[in-house]
Structure formats: structure tokens, C-alpha cells
Amino acid sequence: MDRNQMIGLGLIAALLITYAIVFKPPVTEEDLATPTTTEQAAVTTPQEEASQEETNTPLPEAIATDYTDKYGVFAAGAQGEATDLTIENEVAKFTFSSKGGIIKSVELKDFKTWDGRPLMLIDEASTSQSLTLQTVKGNINIADLYFKASQNGTNLVKGDSLQFKYTMDLGSGNSIEQIYSIAGGSYVVGYEIKINGLNSTIIGDQMNFVWAHQMKRYEKNLSDSRIKSTIKWYTLAEDLDDLKASSNDIQQEQLTEPLKWLSFDQKFFNAGIISEKGFSGALVSTEVPVQDTTIVKTGEMRLAIPVADLYSGSQLKYYFGPNNYRILKKVTPGYKENIYLGYKMVSxxxxxxxxxxxxxxxxxxxxxxxxxxxxxxxxxxxxxxxxxxxxxxxxxxxxxxxxxxxxxxxxxxxxxxxxxxxxxxxxxxxxxxxxxxxxxxxxxxxxxxxxxxxxxxxxxxxxxxxxxxxxxxxxxxxxxxxxxxxxxxxxxxxxxxxxxxxxxxxxxxxxxxxxxxxxxxxxxxxxxxxxxxxxxxxxxxxxxxxxxxxxxxxxxxxxxxxxxxxxxxxxxxxxxxxNANKGKSKFQQRLEDAMKAGQEAKKQQKPKK
Incomplete structure (x- = not known):
């Protein structure tokens, strides 16, 4: 660069600086009171920023359209924030999630694991549920959608009871409600799922309820726990059956009879689901994770719930608790059979x-x-x-x-x-x-x-x-x-x-x-x-x-x-x-005749020389 070029560039720079100073707009009082966007970003925490984006910022039109294309009328429940709700009574601590409106975890207060840890009968890591409906937009799993709770967490005492609701409002009179009820001192959770409207949206005749569960190790003797853990079920015809507990192979069975209840039954505890009207069928399976000593067995229930029952409110209930005969016999008919007490006469x-x-x-x-x-x-x-x-x-x-x-x-x-x-x-x-x-x-x-x-x-x-x-x-x-x-x-x-x-x-x-x-x-x-x-x-x-x-x-x-x-x-x-001259009794005569017959049979079986 020669000397003339350097002088020219310097003059241009001087002119630009002078222009910026002379023509700068005046600063108002409003500008002094309100920080700039850059300054706002500098003082907003990441949590606050995420909250503002999730709750205050509307979805871009392209994303909203994508939810509608995917979920149809259910798009209203496709976005939200997962929050937990905890209900406690004297015997258990139940945690629910607004995502899916499902039970997230259950802790049994009166029991510990064999090594002294809190006994979590189910939790987010070991249990998953899906509730799938067949709709005009395809299969919709409502456990992936967001609900609004009608209740905050609370503690119950014996004699008290509580009913609360998770609602997903889909507009135009359409909604899905999940209603839970819990009593003080009880291991039973009442459950009702109800559909309002959606007649033209839901095209299937049943809802598929899938419950996958890892049965955790709670006892010292792992091998004994495994041969006493399985899935049991009880039909409306009052027949009890189960998958073979003693096998290490994968067990699976398709059930076509109407079912009253099913349970993940372990040696001393079980988690089960009960239907007042009955499930129309199920596919059940178990497997032993041989290399994982923290898990006794894994199991899965695939249940069919008639959609017709959902419009009037499908009456269900869960049991999360101990295999105590005195408690189980009050849960529902046949539920005490989760405790194996031997063959019929022995039991x-x-x-x-x-x-x-x-x-x-x-x-x-x-x-x-x-x-x-x-x-x-x-x-x-x-x-x-x-x-x-x-x-x-x-x-x-x-x-x-x-x-x-x-x-x-x-x-x-x-x-x-x-x-x-x-x-x-x-x-x-x-x-x-x-x-x-x-x-x-x-x-x-x-x-x-x-x-x-x-x-x-x-x-x-x-x-x-x-x-x-x-x-x-x-x-x-x-x-x-x-x-x-x-x-x-x-x-x-x-x-x-x-x-x-x-x-x-x-x-x-x-x-x-x-x-x-x-x-x-x-x-x-x-x-x-x-x-x-x-x-x-x-x-x-x-x-x-x-x-x-x-x-x-x-x-x-x-x-x-x-x-x-x-x-x-x-x-x-x-x-x-x-008795010297006394004749033989009928029993003695029959016994002698049987002995003689046995001797004759042995003689006939001997090979002839």
C-alpha cells in the first residue's frame, strides 16, 4: 500500500466517525429505564429463560402445525411441563406425574429392602405405562401427553380419603379425565379413566394398556425370590392362573378370557391392576435377567380395555403393597391367592x-x-x-x-x-x-x-x-x-x-x-x-x-x-x-385276596425255563 492509499483510507474513516457523532439519535428517559435485549439476556438465569420459552412464548406456526398434523385434536396436550404430585398416607407414598397423568412411583413406608434401602415398589426407572387409542390420526399414546392436576400434594390419615383428577382439555367439549382416589392407611389406589366427546376421533373399539415392570430385588435370597416371582391373573369365571415362576426361560401367554385382575407378584409384595367390569383380554410375559442381580424378573402386561367403557368411565384400581393375607382378602375376590399356601387341602x-x-x-x-x-x-x-x-x-x-x-x-x-x-x-x-x-x-x-x-x-x-x-x-x-x-x-x-x-x-x-x-x-x-x-x-x-x-x-x-x-x-x-374261632373281617378278606392276586401276578411274570 503506497502513501496516497493510506491518506485516502484515513480520510474515509474520519468522515464515518464524524457522521456517527453528528447524526446520533437523542437518548430518551424510556431508554434509560428499560435495558436492551442484550442486557436482559445477561441478567436472566437459564431456568428463567427456559420457563419463559415454555410458558410464555407461543410455538412457531410451523411447529404448531406439525403437532396438529401428528396428534389432531390431541395437539392441545402435546406440549406442557411435567410436574409431580405426591400423596402420602400412613403406609405408602404415591407420586403422580402430570405427563400422562400416571402413577410415577410408590414407596412402602413400613418396609425396607434386605440391605436397608427404602422399598420402592415401582419407580420411574423400573416401570413404564402406555395407554394407546386408535384415532383418525393413528395411534395416540395419552401417556405421552400432558394433563392438569386438580390437587396439590397432601398427607392422609386413617379415616380420611381423597379424590383428585388429571384433566386434558382438548377444546370443543372434548377431554380426557383420569380420576384417582386414595384412603388413609390403604395400599389401594382407585382409578377411573373417562373420555368426553372424541366420538368422531377415536375409531378403535379398545384402548391398549401396556404395563412394563422390572420386579426389583427386595430379599437376600435372590434365587428363592426368582422362583416365587411371576405374573398372576384371575378370570371373571374365578379361575386363578400364572406364568411358570420356576423357569428361567422367557414365558409368554395370550389370554382370551375376560380377566378380573392381574398382578406382578413377588415373594412378599405385589403390584396389580383390577377391573370392575373385566379386561377383555391380555398378553403377558416374563423374563429373568440372569446377569442383573438387582432385578428379580422383568414382566409386561398388554391389556385390552373396551372403549365403550371409557365413555361412561372405566372403573379400575391398583394395589401396591405387601402379600399380607389379612389385607389381600379385602382388596377384591380372589386377590388373596397372590399368596401361595400350598395345594388345595394344604391351603x-x-x-x-x-x-x-x-x-x-x-x-x-x-x-x-x-x-x-x-x-x-x-x-x-x-x-x-x-x-x-x-x-x-x-x-x-x-x-x-x-x-x-x-x-x-x-x-x-x-x-x-x-x-x-x-x-x-x-x-x-x-x-x-x-x-x-x-x-x-x-x-x-x-x-x-x-x-x-x-x-x-x-x-x-x-x-x-x-x-x-x-x-x-x-x-x-x-x-x-x-x-x-x-x-x-x-x-x-x-x-x-x-x-x-x-x-x-x-x-x-x-x-x-x-x-x-x-x-x-x-x-x-x-x-x-x-x-x-x-x-x-x-x-x-x-x-x-x-x-x-x-x-x-x-x-x-x-x-x-x-x-x-x-x-x-x-x-x-x-x-x-x-379270637381263635373268629372269622375274617371283610377288610382282612379283601387284603388277603389282594395279596394273593399280587403273588399270582408275580408268578406269571417270571420267565419259563
Whole structure:
């Protein structure tokens, strides 16, 4: 650049500066009072700026048109802000969201997880819901739209109740309402979804309700939790069914019958949905996330709700709470079946005897270990006549042992002849060889009832006794530095006591039993097998069996002191004199005929030489 160019550029710059100074507009008082747009942006927080854009700034016309094209009349609910509403009562904390108007989370106040964390039965991370309607604009998921709440958060006490509403006003008399009701001290949430107008917009005949849920781990024993977690359902015809809980495979089933309720059922808790009129059908599925130890199972329910019901208000309700028999039986018919109490006859023993007795003792005794001991004592006293009869029957058989040994030598190994002579001896002596088994068979339903009751009793959850910190799961006397197959890496103290007491009880029985050979030794192997089986079961169950064995052993010791075996033997020989000319009873004749038929069948099966 030469000298003349530099002078020219300098003159141009001088002229521009002079022009800006001379022709600058005057500053008014209004300009001094109002900051510029740049200054406003400098003092506005990012949160305030976002709020202004969302609530005050109208959508650009292109975006508004896009919502209308996508949602049609539902475009009014396509924009908004998600806010939470919390309702608490004495037992639970329920959080709702204005986005979708759905239940966002439920915390059970009276319970903690096995490692001491708050028990969130559902939350935003583990649960999702969609409510899809078929419309002229395609499928619309109203769980993606925004509602306005009629209520602020509140606390409820027992005796109070609250009803509140989420409304999505779509204009021209069209709206969708979701109405919830909660009572103090209750785990039930009443739910009604209602459609106003929209007759020309909704073209489908059902709303698809999809509930996906990750069933979280709440208990120490993960494997036990997984085989007791599934989806259950109850039809309007009052039939209960479920997906196979013990399988690690993906489970899926299409349900075509009208359904009263469905639930994500775990060992001690469940989350379920109930319909007064019934769901017209469902697709249910579960899967085990084997690598994720924080999740027991994942499940999904795809439910069909008739649209016709929505115009009058579809009456539904949720249950979020514990598997407590006393609570569940008040929720809706059949809902108590979420607690598995064994096969039919066994479950009736639990429902009619064990549960009422347990609940009665709960009112007066705070220690569940003491309650278990009292239950054992009451049951054993009630069954004492049967125990005594069984023992006397074994004592009679023992008194006959010399005669039976003599018959064995006399028949020389001929089994058919030996059985015939035995039956004759029993008839003459007035002994029924199966009378000792009948009392034991009659006690079996109670024995099995306890096997299902204690592991599924939420009342024992978190309750300690002696060294057991939780009677609903296994106790740990000490941990092993290695894992034993089928046993585990810990030693359960109550299971060990149960094993030793069972061996002691078996030894006591063998003192009056006529069983000989390998069968006598099997009685000592069974307690060892159960030691492996029950090592990771409920410590309350093992403690029950231990106390039961000790009391039974004590009962037999008392009976033995008052039983004179010489007197029994003398009585049997008196019976032999009286029954010398007595004919066979119908039962004895049928038994002999059956034995003869069995012998003949064996002879015919033998190959001819």
C-alpha cells in the first residue's frame, strides 16, 4: 500500500466517525429505564429463560402445525411441563406425574429392602405405562401427553380419603379425565379413566394398556425370590392362573378370557391392576435377567380395555403393597391367592387353622420365635391322641416280634405263605398293622401346611430371634470359605438343630419299631437330605420343625413311661384266645385276596425255563 492509499483510507474513516457523532439519535428517559435485549439476556438465569420459552412464548406456526398434523385434536396436550404430585398416607407414598397423568412411583413406608434401602415398589426407572387409542390420526399414546392436576400434594390419615383428577382439555367439549382416589392407611389406589366427546376421533373399539415392570430385588435370597416371582391373573369365571415362576426361560401367554385382575407378584409384595367390569383380554410375559442381580424378573402386561367403557368411565384400581393375607382378602375376590399356601387341602389347613391362630397370637405376643413355639405346642397337644395311638400300635408290633420271627423260620422264606400267616396272626391278636400309619397320615396336611406357610409369611420378614436376623429367610450361624454343592456357603443353625433333633426322633422311633434291614437305616439318611434342602429356606420353618421334634420326642418319652410292654403282650395273647374261632373281617378278606392276586401276578411274570 503506497502513501496516497493510506491518506485516502484515513480520510474515509474520519468522515464515518464524524457522521456517527453528528447524526446520533437523542437518548430518551424510556431508554434509560428499560435495558436492551442484550442486557436482559445477561441478567436472566437459564431456568428463567427456559420457563419463559415454555410458558410464555407461543410455538412457531410451523411447529404448531406439525403437532396438529401428528396428534389432531390431541395437539392441545402435546406440549406442557411435567410436574409431580405426591400423596402420602400412613403406609405408602404415591407420586403422580402430570405427563400422562400416571402413577410415577410408590414407596412402602413400613418396609425396607434386605440391605436397608427404602422399598420402592415401582419407580420411574423400573416401570413404564402406555395407554394407546386408535384415532383418525393413528395411534395416540395419552401417556405421552400432558394433563392438569386438580390437587396439590397432601398427607392422609386413617379415616380420611381423597379424590383428585388429571384433566386434558382438548377444546370443543372434548377431554380426557383420569380420576384417582386414595384412603388413609390403604395400599389401594382407585382409578377411573373417562373420555368426553372424541366420538368422531377415536375409531378403535379398545384402548391398549401396556404395563412394563422390572420386579426389583427386595430379599437376600435372590434365587428363592426368582422362583416365587411371576405374573398372576384371575378370570371373571374365578379361575386363578400364572406364568411358570420356576423357569428361567422367557414365558409368554395370550389370554382370551375376560380377566378380573392381574398382578406382578413377588415373594412378599405385589403390584396389580383390577377391573370392575373385566379386561377383555391380555398378553403377558416374563423374563429373568440372569446377569442383573438387582432385578428379580422383568414382566409386561398388554391389556385390552373396551372403549365403550371409557365413555361412561372405566372403573379400575391398583394395589401396591405387601402379600399380607389379612389385607389381600379385602382388596377384591380372589386377590388373596397372590399368596401361595400350598395345594388345595394344604391351603385350607393354612386358611382355616394356621393363619387365624397366628393372627390371634400376634395381638398379644411380640416375639415371633415365641409365637412359633406356642403354635407347635398347641398343634402337638391337639394331635396328642393320634401320636399316642401311633406309638401304641408300634408297641404292639414290637410285642409280636417273637411270633413274627417264629413264622419266618416256619415258612422258610416263602413270601406268600409268610404274608398269609402274618395276616392270620394279626387277626388272632387283634392288631391292625396299618393303624400306626393312619395317625401319621392325618398329621401330614399340617406338616406340609407349615412348609408353605412360614416361607411365605410376610409377618416374619425382618423379625429376629436368637441369632437369626430375619425369620423369613435362612439364618447364618457361620459362613464357609467355600461353597458346597446343593448346600451353599453358609451353615444355618436352625437347620442344623432340626437335623440333629430329627435323628434323635428317628432313633426313638426305632426303639419300638419292628422295621429291620436297610429300611431302618433310611430313616437316618432323610434328615441329612433335608439338611441340604432346607439350609437356604426360611429359618422360621426350620425352627418350627426343630421345636416340633423336641416336643414329639418328649411326648413319646412320657407315653413310654406309662406303657407296660409286658401288659400289652399279655393283652394280645388274651385276644388270641378270644379270637381263635373268629372269622375274617371283610377288610382282612379283601387284603388277603389282594395279596394273593399280587403273588399270582408275580408268578406269571417270571420267565419259563
Amino acid at each position: 385350607w389347613v393354612n386358611k382355616l387353622i394356621i393363619i387365624p391362630l397366628f393372627q390371634f397370637l400376634e395381638m398379644y405376643i411380640s416375639s415371633y420365635g415365641v409365637i412359633i413355639m406356642i403354635i407347635v405346642l398347641i398343634i402337638k397337644l391337639a394331635l396328642f391322641p393320634l401320636t399316642r395311638k401311633s406309638y401304641l400300635s408300634m408297641a404292639k408290633m414290637k410285642a409280636l416280634k417273637p411270633e413274627l420271627d417264629e413264622l419266618k423260620e416256619k415258612t422258610g422264606g416263602d413270601q406268600q405263605k409268610m404274608q398269609q400267616e402274618q395276616m392270620k396272626l394279626y387277626r388272632e391278636m387283634g392288631v391292625n398293622p396299618i393303624s400306626g400309619c393312619i395317625p401319621m397320615v392325618l398329621q401330614m396336611p399340617i406338616l406340609f401346611a407349615m412348609f408353605f406357610f412360614f416361607p411365605n409369611s410376610i409377618e416374619l420378614r425382618g423379625e429376629s430371634f436368637l441369632w437369626a436376623t430375619d425369620l423369613s429367610t435362612y439364618d447364618v450361624l457361620f459362613n464357609l470359605p467355600f461353597t458346597i454343592p446343593f448346600y451353599g456357603s453358609h451353615v444355618s443353625g436352625f437347620t442344623l438343630l432340626m437335623t440333629v433333633s430329627t435323628i434323635l426322633y428317628t432313633w426313638s422311633n426305632n426303639q419300638v419299631s419292628t422295621v429291620q434291614g436297610p429300611m431302618k437305616s433310611i430313616g437316618y439318611f432323610m434328615p441329612i437330605i433335608f439338611m441340604f434342602v432346607l439350609n437356604s429356606y426360611s429359618s422360621g420353618l426350620s425352627f418350627y420343625y426343630f421345636v416340633s421334634n423336641i416336643i414329639t420326642f418328649g411326648q413319646q418319652a412320657i407315653i413310654r413311661r406309662f406303657v407296660d410292654e409286658d401288659k400289652i403282650r399279655a393283652t394280645l395273647h388274651e385276644n388270641k384266645k378270644k
